[in-house]
Amino acid sequence: MKKFITICTIAFLGIASCTNDFEEINTNPNQPEQVSSDLLLSTVISTLANSAADDGGWDKGNIVAQLTAKINFTGFDRYNWGSESGLWNTYYGILPEINIILENAMMEESRNTSYEAIVLVLRAYVFANLTDNWGDVPYSEAIAGNEGNFTPTYDTQETIYTGILADLRTAETQLAAGQPILGGDILYNGDLVKWRRFANSLRLRYLMRISGKTNVSAEMQSILDSGIFIATNEDNAAMNYPASTQIDSWPISTSRIGSFDEHRMSETSEAILKRYNDERLNAWFQPTDNPDDDPTLFVGLTNGLSEDNASTFNGGASNVSRVNQAFFYDSSNSVKATIIQTAEVHFIFAEAAQRGLITGDAETFYNEGVHLSFEYWNVNQDIPTYLAQAGVAYDGELETIITQKWLASFLVGLEGWYDFRRTGFPSVIVPGPDNVNDDRVPVRFLYPDSEQTLNEDNYDAAVSRIGGDDINTKGWWEN
Numbered sequence: 001m002k003k004f005i006t007i008c009t010i011a012f013l014g015i016a017s018c019t020n021d022f023e024e025i026n027t028n029p030n031q032p033e034q035v036s037s038d039l040l041l042s043t044v045i046s047t048l049a050n051s052a053a054d055d056g057g058w059d060k061g062n063i064v065a066q067l068t069a070k071i072n073f074t075g076f077d078r079y080n081w082g083s084e085s086g087l088w089n090t091y092y093g094i095l096p097e098i099n100i101i102l103e104n105a106m107m108e109e110s111r112n113t114s115y116e117a118i119v120l121v122l123r124a125y126v127f128a129n130l131t132d133n134w135g136d137v138p139y140s141e142a143i144a145g146n147e148g149n150f151t152p153t154y155d156t157q158e159t160i161y162t163g164i165l166a167d168l169r170t171a172e173t174q175l176a177a178g179q180p181i182l183g184g185d186i187l188y189n190g191d192l193v194k195w196r197r198f199a200n201s202l203r204l205r206y207l208m209r210i211s212g213k214t215n216v217s218a219e220m221q222s223i224l225d226s227g228i229f230i231a232t233n234e235d236n237a238a239m240n241y242p243a244s245t246q247i248d249s250w251p252i253s254t255s256r257i258g259s260f261d262e263h264r265m266s267e268t269s270e271a272i273l274k275r276y277n278d279e280r281l282n283a284w285f286q287p288t289d290n291p292d293d294d295p296t297l298f299v300g301l302t303n304g305l306s307e308d309n310a311s312t313f314n315g316g317a318s319n320v321s322r323v324n325q326a327f328f329y330d331s332s333n334s335v336k337a338t339i340i341q342t343a344e345v346h347f348i349f350a351e352a353a354q355r356g357l358i359t360g361d362a363e364t365f366y367n368e369g370v371h372l373s374f375e376y377w378n379v380n381q382d383i384p385t386y387l388a389q390a391g392v393a394y395d396g397e398l399e400t401i402i403t404q405k406w407l408a409s410f411l412v413g414l415e416g417w418y419d420f421r422r423t424g425f426p427s428v429i430v431p432g433p434d435n436v437n438d439d440r441v442p443v444r445f446l447y448p449d450s451e452q453t454l455n456e457d458n459y460d461a462a463v464s465r466i467g468g469d470d471i472n473t474k475g476w477w478e479n
Contacts, residue, residue, distance in 0.1 A: 037101045037115050038184030044101070044122055045187050046248075047094050049239035049337035054251045055086055056129070056413040057338075058263070064442070065406065065416030066429050069266040069301040071310045071317055072258075078304045079437035081471050084445035087133060091126045092142065098123050099143050114181045114192055117174035120167040121199045125339065128206055131160045132418055133445050135475040136462045138455075139163065151455045154462035157476040161210055165203060165219075172199040172228070187239055193228075198237045201230040201340050204348045205415075209422065210477045217357045224358055229345055233376050236341040243333035253332040260329045265321040268428050270300030272407065276392050279379045284410060286325060289318040304432015338412050343373040347405035354398060363394040366401055373408040399425040421478055442471035443478060 062068040063077050070077040098119045105115035130137045139160045141152035175196045188194040200223045207216040223229055230236060243249040252260060265285040273281040287297050298321045301313055314320055327334050346369030353362035367387055374381045387393055394400060402425035409416035420429055421443050431439045447469050451459045463469045 035100065036182075037104045037110075037112070038182050040097045040101050041115070041118065041181075041184030042186045044094055044097050044119070045185070045239065047090065048122060048125060049187070049237075049339060050251060051087065051090050052339050052413040053335065053337035053411055055090065057411040058252055060087075061409070061414040061417060062263070062411060063303075064414065065409065065420065066266050066268040066303045067406075067410050067416060068263045068269070068323065069303045069305075069310075070262055071264050071301055071313070071320060072262045072307070074305060074307055074310050074434075078306070078432060078435050079440075079442050079471065081442060081446060083447060083449045084133070085448035085450065087129070087445075088448050091130050092138075095123070095126065095143050096146070098126070099146070112179055112181065113174040113177055114179045114195075117171040117199070118181070118185070118195055120171040120174075121195065121202065124164040124167045124171075124206075125202060127160055128164050128202075128209075129413070131157045131475070132209070133414070134447060135444055135466045135473065136160075138458075151458055153458050154465075156465070158213070161206065161477070164206055168199050168203045168206075172196050172203075175199065187237060194235050196228050197230045197235050198340070200226070200228050201237070201345050204229060204345060205340060208348050208351065209418065211352075211355075211357065212422070213477050217352075220352050221358045224349060224360065230340065230342045231345070233342055233372060236336075236376070237339040238336040238341060239338075240336055241333040249332035250328075250335040250337075252335070253329055257329065260325070261317070261322060263323050265298065265300040265323065267300035267302045270298060270321075272403070272426075272428065274298070276386065276389055278386070278407070279381045280374070280377055280407065280410075282324075283327070283377045283379050284324055285321045286323075288321055302432055304435040306434040309434060335411070341372075341376060341408070341412065343369045343376060343408040344405065344412070344415065345369075346372060347401055347408065350401045351398065351405075354396065354401060362396070362401075366394045366404070369408065370404050373404070376408075398423060399427060402426060403428075421474075437471065440472055443474050444471055446471060 060076065063070060075081075101115055101119045102123075104110055105112045105119070127137075127139060127142075131139075136154040136156050137160070138152035139155035140163075141149055144150075144152050175192045178192055181190050181192075183190070185191075188198070204220060204223055207220050210216065241248060241250045243253075246254045269284075270281075272278070281298060285298060287295055288299050299314055299319060301310065301320045305313060311317065323329075346365050349358065349360060350362045350365035350369060352358040353360045353365060367383075370387060370392075371383050374383065374386075391400070392404070402419055402423050405419060406416045406426050409419070419425070420441065429441060431437065431441055447459060447463075459469075466475070467473045
């Protein structure tokens with residue numbers, strides 16, 4: 001028994017000693033416990049830019065806006081939409097990283113108002129996409145899981161937009177102070193003036209989005225007068241792909257060729273591009289593969305066809321124009337992942353002037369927007385001749401502006417769809433013949449199934465408030 005007690009005592013003292021030194025012994029000096037803001041920022045930017053170009057633009061945005069069409073796996077093109085979790089998980093999944101950068105930037109010992117401002121801009125972009133895609137979503141409690149709240153309430157779209165615009169105003173002011181950042185900015189390489197232009201350009205986008213619900217005139221005019229907005233393609237919020245590995249390459253270029261070939265030129269794009277002799281036709285698409293055809297023949301696919309009808313359209317896949325393979329598949333770094341570009345900004349100003357929201361010449365803004373879109377795609381178009389054509393020449397009609405803005409939205413997230421929901425233009429967007437949504441273009445995604453399971457009470461409250469978890473339920477800024 002004495003031996004047993006002695007052994008236990010020695011063991012206890014050993015454990016106590018180990019416990020006292022546990023934290024010091026088990027701390028890896030080569031592995032920091034807190035990830036620095038610069039490392040997190042590059043991850044946040046690449047995730048959001050990739051989402052805009054790939055899942056948002058290539059896979060969904062171009063399809064629902066009928067800039068392209070699906071020849072295989074046509075369910076999305078036919079509006080056979082189940083619950084959408086991919087984009088939801090991407091956006092909510094990146095919010096913790098954004099919050100860490102924000103907390104780091106606001107700590108007294110590491111205070112950096114520029115890092116704070118940058119992530120406020122990116123957070124605003126995240127929540128704008130969430131609410132534009134789903135309507136009411138978790139916002140004020142979106143990252144409350146850090147505090148043990150895993151069932152966040154859903155905020156109204158109006159509340160979310162109020163917060164988004166407040167964040168962007170704050171960000172622009174903080175960026176003006178010019179405090180340098182330490183790194184991680186793979187979008188603008190630390191150029192804070194360009195970040196200010198980015199922040200104000202997003203403000204313009206979102207002010208226009210809600211312009212049917214609230215008076216945005218003074219704020220839009222203030223941004224125009226300041227001159228601090230994306231005015232050239234050099235200032236676009238567009239991420240380049242280094243393409244040193246598959247991880248940092250344009251994602252579509254690393255996919256299988258069969259997946260790439262599912263996307264074809266749409267009949268809608270074909271009609272507009274050919275009607276106006278638009279050289280973006282050759283930049284985005286290629287002639288049919290059938291050697292018996294005219295080697296310059298372009299044929300678009302009708303959107304919203306069933307699998308059988310799409311696969312046999314015009315005699316088969318070889319008789320339908322593919323997306324430009326050399327640019328969009330063979331090259332791993334030709335495509336840029338664009339969040340917003342100067343052409344869109346100029347079309348926003350054109351619409352604002354056309355509607356009397358700002359003072360300025362709508363035609364001048366419109367013409368410059370057209371020119372900048374061709375420049376972005378490096379297309380050698382005779383701009384004066386192009387702009388002189390009936391249907392392109394500025395005529396004071398909103399549809400003329402929105403049609404060119406729609407073309408310029410190619411691969412820019414879901415912007416073409418958002419504008420169609422807001423304005424009803426371009427009117428050439430019509431549900432395909434085999435659509436399963438009663439000939440209606442959807443206006444939102446369905447909430448993920450996981451929300452019904454894990455956040456049922458708040459999900460039910462949101463669904464009741466918005467009028468049903470249905471792809472045809474309009475949001476606040478659309479009603």
